[in-house]
Amino acid sequence: MKFTEFLPYLIVMAGVTYLIRAIPLVMVKKKIENQFINSFLYYIPYTVLAAMTFPAIFYATGSKLSAGAGCLTAIILAFYKKSLIVVASGACLAVLAVELVLG
Secondary structure: OOOOHHHHHHHHHHHHHHHHHHHHHOOOOOOOHHHHHHHHHHHHHHHHHHHHHHHHHHHHHHHHHHHHHHHHHHHHHHOOOOOOOHHHHHHHHHHHHHHHOOO
């Protein structure tokens, strides 16, 4: 794709990204005191992260079995409150082990 064709797309994306962040800042001037809205806004980043991460987990490996093993290992380690590096390393090692067994 030529730069002259790409530039309008880039400008539109920059504008949309800016507006998504600027509009709530401009529109909401006072503190939100509704408990339901506050709790909803509190959990939005976690749900978006999960919605982006889980599909990527199952398509990042050679097989669904190894992806499931890595995901299950990560969930178990996170449940026991291990650090992020331990959870990520454990999941990678589980995927590696299953991939080596499967050949």
